[in-house]
Every structure is written in structure tokens, then in C-alpha cells.
Amino acid sequence: MTKIDRSEHKITSRKALTMTVGFGALVAGLASPVVAQEAVEEDDSRTLQTITVTATKREQTLQDVPVAVSVVGNETIEKAEIQDLGDLQSIVPSLRVGQLQSSANTNFIIRGFGNGANNAGIEPSVGVFIDGVYRSRSAAQIADLPNLQRVEVLRGPQSTLFGKNASAGVISVVTRAPQFEQSGSIEGSVGNFNAYRLKGDITGPLSDTVAYSLSGNYNSRDGYADDLATGTDVNQRNRYGLRGQLLWEASEDLSFRVIGDYDKIDEVCCVAANVVNGPTGAAIFGVGGALDPENPFSYEVFNNFDSENDIDNGGLSVQADYELDFGTLTSITAYRVSDLVQNADSDFTSADIVGRNFNETNIDTFTQEVRLTSSGGDRFDWMIGGFYFDEQVEIENEFFYGADGRSYLDLITGGNLAVVEGIIGAPVGSTFAQEGQGLTEEFGQDNTAWSIFGTLDFYVTDRLTATVGLNYTSDEKDAFGRIDSTESFSALDLVAVGNQVIFQEAFATTLADFGIDATDPAQVAAFAQANPTGFAQVQAGSQAFADANATNPDVNPLLALQPVQFLPPFLNYPNAVEDGQSSDEELTYTLRLAYDVNEDINVYASAATGFKATSWNLSRDSRPFESDFIAGSPVTNPPASPIRTAGLAVPNLTSGTRFAGPEEATVYEIGLKAQYDTLAFNIALFDQSIEGFQTNVFTGTGFGLANAGKQSTQGIELDATWSPYEPLTISFATTLLDATYDDFQNSTAGDISGEEPAGIPDQSFSTAVNYDFTLNGWDSFVRADWQYESPTNAFDDPSDQALSRDLQREINLWNASFGFVTDSGLGVTFWGRNLFEDEFITTAFPSVAQDGSISGYPNQPRTYGVTVRKTF
DSSP, X not given: OOOOOGGGGOOOHHHHHHHHHTHHHHGGGOOOSOOOOOOSSOOTTOSSOOOEEOTTSSOEETTTOOSOEEEEEHHHHHHTTOOSGGGGGGTOTTEEEEXXXXXXXXXXXXXXXXXXXXXXXXXXXXXXXXXXXXXXXXGGTOSOOOSEEEEEEEESOOTTTSSSOOSSEEEEEEEOOOOSXXXXXXXXXXXXXXXXXXXXXXXEESXXXXXXXXXXXXXXXXXXXXXXXXXXXXXXXXXXXXXXXXXXXXXXXXXXXXXXXXXXXXXXOXXXXXXXXXXXXXXXXXXXXXXXXXXXXXXXXXXXXOOEEEEEEEEEEEEEXXXXXXXXXXXXXXXXXXXXXXXXXXXXXXXXXXXXXXXXXXXXXXXXXXXXXEOOOSSEEEEEEEEEEEEEXXXXXXXXXXXXXXXXXXXXXXXXXXXHHHHXXXXXXXXXXXXXXXXXXXEEEEEEEEEEEEEEEEESSSSEXXXXXXXXXXXXXXXXXXXXXXXXXXGOOHHHHHHHHHHHHXXXXXXXXXXXXXXXXXXXXXXXXXXXXXXXXXXXXXXHHHHHHTTOTTTOGGGGXXXXXXXXXXXXXXXXXXXXXXXXEEEEEEEEEEEESSSSEEEXXXXXXXXXXXXXXXXXXXXXXXXXXXXXXXXXXXXXXXXXHTTOOOTTOOOBOXXXXXXXXXXXXXXXXXXXXXXXXXXXXXXXXXXXXXXXXXXXXSEEEEEEEEEEEEEEEEEEEEEEETTEEEEEEEEEEEEEEEEOSSBTTBOOTTOOOTTOOSEEEEEEEEEEEEETXXXXXXXXXXXXXXXXXXXXXXXXXXXXXXXXXXXXXXXXXXXXXXXXXEEEEEEEESTTOOOOEEEEEEOTTOTTXXXXXXXXXXXXXXXXXXXX
16 A cells, blocks of 8 residues: 555644534534434424433433543444444544454554553553443453443543543443333344354343343354365354343332343454565475465465464442432442463464464452442532452463474574584584473462542533542552573573684684694694693683674674574563562542533533553563663673672573553543534544553564553544434544654654554544335334544554555445334344455554564455344
8 A cells, every 4th residue: 555645634723723613514414423312301393312421420411411422322233233342433433443363352442542452461541341340351341242221432531430540531331221111122143154143131020129131142153264274264253141130129219230241252263364475484385384475355364273262251240329318329349250261373374383372361350339429419519439449360371382393493594593502512403493392471460459539510600510520549569470481592692602603713713823723622732731821812812802793793693593582581570679569549630611602502621631550561571671680691791780680680681671650641622512403513622642651562472561651642523413304314423633652762663752653543534324214114224334544554663664565554444234123023134344345454563483574464354144133
């Protein structure tokens, strides 16, 4: 794809003003991702319903809530055939959801900020709450959506509304509570790739005070990519879930809601295709392996074994609500378990280079929230709460060479592994890169946190409201990492070994000038005895030459082998220098003024801060900080450092980061919300930044975790809904972003300050048209929607971006559906997603153990099917 001049897409003050002023002219084609669900009050003159939002911890209409929020209701979810949280991005342009190398690694990004996948030590910057319960990791977030009432996407930090800080935003999922009237539904779908889905729910009373609901879902689909080596289809779906609820109305003032759920994922995922075939591609074929070079959208791959993705999530929560004279006391207690087992052929070829990349992660989480919310006053409203979080993370990893590992390395090194084996006196051909050699790893973390949060709304006048919110959070973590390595080549100090080689060659050359054969011990001994001073000078001179040239690649040929030291030694922690502990505390705030211009238009201005605590790098790329260890071979006499002084240094140990420090977010925002009889629209202009943004970058066999000094984003969000007459609804939403690394000197790519972060589009659009009509007396509809994201780079690292030949992701997706509901409650929907087969790489990364090659995840091709629903 041709690289574009991104300066053409920067947001300027003039562009923002022009867009705002020109809104009236555009509005005929505009609308929002918001679809009405609960009518708080009906007005026959309105063709748009009033939308209820509870993300602010009290029931308000979308127009009245002075927060940038998108609401997606059950009606839209059914009509658009949105199956999980990942599909939400097609109608919420500020939200991006990306699935990575497994079913458990999903990343949520709002306004260009988000992380949390690929490393269980990192909590997401975008918090996900389901029925008020915090889901701390992506593996616990991606199951098929339950019996939904609505999904609310709040943009920007929300620390004073949610006890668990989320520095970038919040996704709040609200499911339907049990009802005291018997009802239910059953739904089945069939689609291409042999897709079969089944959902069902039932609710009703058990007594005058107790109601129940039960729901379940099953989702099966063949993979849309073919593994030509194993014969298995990849990127399949095989998941199911169960959910039960009890609602006990103990009295007029006291109620309890108990929710238990379990979901299971067991599927072969995810397809990683070759995007750039580098110089190692020939070696893959040379050992009998195969790949489909630079043809990612063939959906044909080669692996020597099927990836394993086995995920179990479950939990129990109890919510108690007690109505007092002056407010509502709410308690939410929850315990959740998330267990993940995965094993991947991480070289993504049929050559058996990486024989095993196994991970087992167990996460146990307990949360307790208590809050007291006022019932509503003439001059004040308030909410105060407390939140407690206790979580244990346990990780076991195995990373081993496969049967082709040694042959492959011999090809890409020209057989020099054998040369090194000979130099150090090890068995030649059977020492380095043997099948089964590698790393056995164990990581873990105990995390306890608590916070006190609250908001105060002061009604200055009938139209003007001033809001102050505060959150104090304390977070403590105890982490550990232990690795047992049987991979000896990466532990070799090639500077030191090369130093010995250089010395021997210089020593032999100098002795030869005296007519001495250095390979003859008798000649050397005789020369040393006859001329001890000269012999000492020869030794000293040879050593000085070797020391001066040990790091010179023109003299030390072994340095060329350093790039294939894929699994460098690891220093276990805690140790005498590193205690594995972090403790953070932070006070965050929200300040806001909201003004009701009239009954149709509200405006607001706000400033808010957010916080996310230290995240530990629970992976093999965890490294001591440079303040604790200065890397370097003893030959080069590196400066003293605590780890070396303590005698803990191991050969080839490098410095890096053990953890990324806290994120501190700040956002300034002004907004306008308006709703008329046939038109509703919202505009928000914001300037959001995160000091110490936690970045997690794939480095080849692991992930480097670091803090960006500062990442900022300025932007405009606009959404609107227009219903010119009752059957027709047109919706539009757009987000324009200008994102920058203001300061990022210590990235894995070096200093990239001033650069634009990869993966964040300057422009995002979504639009939808829905037309309701009557067909043979049946309520019917037809709907189409479009999602667009402007081109964005695949890599922060300029060298990787250049290597990938300026690979950029551009999204242009069209979806459509048509359906009807009979008088008996039987509904049929025909649907299609990605109708025009748009192709793009969702995420690209350096290929594992294949220097110069790039791999990537191709997007899902066109899917289509029919869904039948029956309500009763």
C-alpha cells in the first residue's frame, strides 16, 4: 500500500471549528451508534426514544449525562448481529478491539489508548465491567455476549465513578435482571464456514418475592483459514456459556441479585500469516518446512502442530440494594476465576523450529464494592463508595526448540554453531539448539488494592450543575519470576569467547614471526624458557589486541551470532537487590460544569485525571533496570552496579525493565448534547494525555514493557441520530484523532519522541441506515452499516515499519441485515458482515526466530447466515 502523507489528516483548530460550524449542513446524513432501549417517558411527537444510562451510578438520560458515552442497546445488537465485544467497534468508532495470537488475547483501545493483552501482569487501560463486576484480564472479557440490556462505552478516565481506575475508559455491560413475569426466547443461527449458534433464556417467578433467569449459548464454526500441513482449519469457534440469576425482593426496600456464570473456549486460533518473507525464508524451506510467502489473504498457512486455546471463566456475584430515606446503599461482592491453557507453533511454519510454546495462566480475583447514592435533592446529589480488589496470578510457561531447531540455525549461521562448540570444547553437533532445550518458566503476582471514591453534584441554578469527584487509590503488588534454562548457546558470552579466539590468533601470528609454531607445545615452551621477557611481551601484546577488538565485529566474527541468541539468560527475582514489590497511591479528580441551554440542548466542560498502577512484566523479557545492572561482558570492564556487586550477574544478562510505572491520565473536554423530536446529536472536543503510558511490544520471543514518557491525543467525536420519519433512522459517528508520543526515549526502538503511535487511525467513521416496514403484516426491517478507519502504520519501530515495506492498516467494512417478526413472535434475520471482502492486517509483528521476516493476523473474511428467534 502506498504510504500517505499523514500531515494531511492532522486535526487543526480551523478544521475543528469548520467541522463544528458545518454540522448543521451535514446533519441530514448523520447519526450515532446509540440506539434507544428503555423509554423513560414517552412523547408521541418524538420519533426518537429516550435512552437510559446508568454508567454514572444513577439513572439518567443520555442527553442529560455530561459524559462522553456511547450506548448500544439490545435491539441494535440483534439487528446488526453483534456476537461479542469485538464486534462493538463496528458501531462505536472511538473503540477499537483487536484479537491477537490466541483466543485469550484481546486488546481494547479507546481514543487511541489501551493495552493489557499478551502479558498477565498488565491490567487493561480500558476497564470492562459486567453488571458492575470488574473483569481484570482480556481472557475474562471476550465470551459471547449474555442476555443484554445495553452496553455503555465511556470515553476518558472514569476513576471517580468506578472504584477500579481505568485510565483510558470503561466498557460497562448491563444484562437483563430476572423478571416476575414468565418469558423467554430461543435463537438459532447457521452461516458459512459451517457456523452454528444457539442461544436461549428463560425468566419468571419462583414466588412473590423471588424471580430467576437462566440462559445459555453455544457457538461453533469452522476456521476460515486452512492449515495445509496439519489439515486443520484455523480461527474456528468452539465456545459455550451458562448463566443463572436469582432476584430476591426481600422487602420494599431491600433486594438481592445473585449471578453465577461459566463459559468455555476450546478452539484452534489464531492464524498468523507471512507478510514479509525475509532472508530466513530460504532456511525454512531448507529444513523441509513450508510457508505461504507474502500472501496473507490466501488464508492458507503451514504449522507442524495445531495451536491449543483452552479457556475457562467463571464467577459468582451478589448485589444488594437497600433503599434508605435519603439514598440507596449498594454492595457488590464478586469472586471470579480465569484459567487459560495455550500452546502455539510460534514460528508459524511447518518447520519444527519452536517445538513448544506452552502457557498456563490462572487468575483468581475477589472484588468488593460498597457505595451510597443519594435519592435526589433540590441543591445537591452525591455518591460515595469504596472498592477492594484482591487478585492472585500464577503463570507457567515452557519454550523449547523443536526437532528442526539445530538444522535451521546451522543454515542461517553457515554452520558456525559447530565452530563455537569446537572452540569451547563441547561435543560438536550435539550441544547447542537441541530438541527439547529451552526455558521452563514460572511467574506470579499478588495484587491488593483499595480505593475511596465519590462525586458531588451541586445545582448552582436550575440550569447549571457543578460536579466535583475524587478518588484515592492504594495499590500494592508482590511479583516473582523464575526461569530454568537448558538452552546453553544464548548463555555464551560471545565477546569473551571471541576475545579468546582473537588472543590465540594474535599469539600464534606473533610467535610465527619468531619462527615458532604455536600449535607445537614443545616449541612454545622452549621459546618461553629461553626468552621469558619476550614471551611475556607476546602474551601481553596479544591480550591487549584481543581486549581492544573483542567488540569489533570486523575482528570478532562470533558477534555475528548474537542475533540468534534468542533466549538470553534470566535473573530470577526477588533477589538480594530486587524485592519484586511495588506500592502506588494516587488521588484523582473530576471537575465539571454542565449547563442546560434549554430542554433540548445541554453543554458541559470538564477536566479529569485517571490512574493505573504499576504493571509487572511477567514474561521472559523481564530484565533488571539499568540502575540495578549495567550490561556488558567482563572483558569490557563494565561499571559497577548493585547486581554485579552482589555477585548475581550471569553471562549475557541484559538490562531493561522489570515493570512499567503508573499511568497518570489527564483529559480536558468540552461537549454539546442535543435531542429534538427527530434528531439527536453529540459533539465532544478533547485533549487527553497519559504520562507514563504502559507499552508492551513484541520483541521476537517475548514482550518488552516500558513507560512512554507521555502520549497525548487531541480529537473530536461527533455522533448523531436522525429519524426524518418514523420508519427510517440514519446514524453517523466519527472520531478524528491527532496522537503523538510527546516523550518516549526508552522504547524498544530507541527515542521515538514526536512520532505518531502505530495502530491509531487519524479518522474513524461509522454510519448505519435502518428502515422499519410492514411485510405481509409482519414487522420487518432492513439495515446496513459501514465502518472506516484511515491508514495507520503497523509499527512504532521505524526499522520494522520500513522492513514491512510501509505496511499500513486501512479498514473499510460493510455489514447488512434484513429481518421480520411474525405475529406469533417468530423472528428471522438474514445477515452478512464484511460483505465486500475488505482485507487488512489487524496486527503485524516480527516473525519468531526469523530475523527480517514479518508476520501478521489477516482480518476475518465475509461471513453471512440466517438467525431464527422465537420469544414466548
